[in-house]
Amino acid sequence: MTLCKLTFAFLFALLLPAVYAQTVPETKPLAPVTAQPDESPSSEELMQALLTAIKEIEKERAELNQQLKRTPDPAAAQQIREQLEPLDQRLRDLQNSFEEMVTGGHSLSSLIDKTEDTPFNWQQELEQIVRPLLDELKQLTERPRLMERLKSEQAVQEHRLQLANEAITELEKTLEQTKAPLVRQSTQTLLEQWQDQKENAEGRLQRINTQLTRLSASSDDIGEELTTRLQTFASGRGLNLLLAVAGFALVYLTLTGLGRLISRFPNRKREPGTRRMARAVALLLRGFTVILALFATMLILYVRGDWLLLGLLILLTIGLALGLQKSLPRYVKEIRILLNMGSVREGERIVYNGIPWRIASLNIFSTLYNPLLHGGGVLRLPIDQLVELQSRPYSPDEPWFPSKEGDIVILEGDIYGKVLIQTPEIVQVQIVGATTTFRVADYLGKNPRNLSQDGFAIPIVFGLDYQHQNTLLSDIVPTLRTYLEEQLAQQPFQPHLKALLVEFNEAASSSLNLLIVAVFTGAAAEDYWSIRRFLQRTTVSACNHYGWVIPFDQLTVHLPTPRQPALPSLKELT
Structure with a gap:
């Protein structure tokens, strides 16, 4: 065969595996489906052409090897070796193409183990572990993507075949009309080249059509295939995943419940050191529970032989361990609090958001308790929010809040109201018949005065005229006290007195002031303003009854004495 035939045989060998690499395994025997069925070669003819090209390349290769042995010049030997390298590659490609055509897409080269001493690359190893999972996900869209590629390649090959047929027709016409030997020889060479291209395109188009026919036929059963895939997943990896999760949950819940059961056995109070040791043991038991549950999950996947899920679980565990190692110093304070050895300790008093709380329990989510807040005042806080706080022991008589629901309070000295509800966030107070809502910080900032808790006192300063100076201490003070007691006896709030x-308070600039103080229990808190008005009214009534003069502010103006004219002297008179 001439050099041009070898060239086109090599092109045919390169293009043939490219299409065959996109095929599905176990293809059916090739059936000729081309634009011009009458001119398409059969599979046997294609294989015969491949064998002929292989023999020619082997012959040329043998000749070059003989030349290489006889050539003493190193430069010429190097040129021959450079010529042998593409020939060797062409020969391997043609042999693989013939083998794949005969075996339906299989090749012995795929069975040869290719081991290379390459350095360890964790990224490549991770990719090899994750790739099976991604491949399984890609299988769901494998058929439509493959059909799309084949259709695109089919259009390209049909276009090439059309161009080859047109060129061959024109070359045959030119060959019939040409008489010159040199022109006929060149035209014949071009005709052979275009015929090779036509055969190549027909062979590739034939296989593409066969694959499209098989994929189209199998796409009719897509529902059955989907059902089969789901059944395979449910009986394979899906079942393994379910068993692994169930094993983890079973071991974790069993050991956690056992730990709680053991912690409830001793009912007597323990010493602080013993309680601290118990917390340390509980924390270690919780960590051991997680480790044992993970080990049980890995054991299930190992017994089931699911290396993909087992590898992913191991990678996840290693990632969590590395992350925990880097962030462990941040959690030292939290661990100390969990062990009841930090700045916040169980059973002590802590101030959070301006409200005192009793620490009922320390855990991942700690429980704080305030008995005076609505609903028991229970608050759950994550352990990280307690790290910067500090608790202290408390006395049993310490107040937990300035008021409780139903108490009467006075805010900022003059806002009188009744507490309706108080929670960790808000306090609602009924003021002059309307409900007013305060944030807890604002409510505490108004310095609430609780009238209902320990009782209250109402002081009044009352002034009398200085004309009563002689009888004020001996007569007026006891008389006024007796008069107030008689009037109080008739009031509904008298039982709470x-x-x-009633005492003398001070001698002011224009009056003699008396101090009247009435002290009541918290039960009379709702009558606070009524009592204040009663004391004012009754004092004025006593003044009217006994004729006591109530002074008013006076302004005394002192004018200078006018000077007398000087008397004339005796000398001036004479």
Whole structure:
């Protein structure tokens, strides 16, 4: 065969495996389907052409090897070796193409183990572990993607075949009309080249059509295939995943429940050191529970032989361990708090958001308790929010909040109201018949005065005229006290009276002031303003009854004495 035939045989060998690499395994025997069925070669003819090209390349290769042995010049030997390298590659490609055509897409080269001493690359190893999972996901869209590629390649090959037929027709016409030997020889060479291209395109188009026919036929059963895939997943990897999750949950819940059961056995109070040791053991038991549950999950996947899920679980565990190692110093304070050895300790008093709380329990989510807040005042906080706080022991008589629901309070000295509800976030107070809502910080900032808790006192300063100076201490003070007691006896809030004080207070600039103080229990808190008005009214009534003069502010103006004219002297008179 001439050099041009070898060239086109090589092109045919390169293009043939490219299409065959996109095929599905176990293809059916090739059936000729071309644009011009009458001119398409059969599979046997294609194989015969491949064998002929292989023999020619082997012959040329043998000749070059003989030349290489006889050539003493190193430069010429190097040129021959450079010529042998593409020939060797062409020969391997043609042999693989013939083998794949005969075996339906299989090749012995795929069975040869290719081991290379390459350095360890964790990224490549990770890719090899994850790739099976990605391949399984890609299988769901494998058929439509493959059909799309084949259709695109089919259009390209049909276009090439059309161009080859047109060129061959024109070359045959030119060959019939040409008489010159040199022109006929060149035209014949071009005709052979275009015929090779036509055969190549027909062979590739034939296989593409065969694959499209088989894929189209199998796509009719896509519902059955999907059902089969789901059944395979459910009986394979899906079942393994379910068993692994169930094993983890079973071991974790069993050991956790056992730990809680053991912790409830001792009912007597323990010493602080013993309690701290118990917390340390509980924390270690929880970590051991997680480790044992992970080990049980890995054991299930190992017994089931699911290396993909086992590898992913091992990678996940290693990632969590590395992340925990880097962040462990941040959790030292939290671990100390969990062990009841930090700045916040169980059973002590802590102030959070301006509200005192009792630490009921320390855990991943700690429980805080305030008995005076609505619903028991239970608050759950994550352990990281307690790290910067500090608790202290408390006395049993310490207050937990300035008021409780139903108490009467006075805010900022003059806002009188009744507490309706108080929670960790808000306090609602009924003021003049309307409900007013305060944030807890704002409510505490108004310095609430609780009238209902320990009682209250109402002081009044009352002034009398200085004309009563002689009888004020001996007569007016006891008389006024007796008069107030008689009037109080007729009031509904008198049973809640604890003490009544009437005394001389001070000698002011224009009056003699008396101090009247009435002390009541918290039960009379709702009558606070009524009591204040009663004391004012009754004092004025006593003044009217006994004729006591109530002074008013006076302004005294002192004018200078006018000077007398000087008397004339005796000398001036004479």
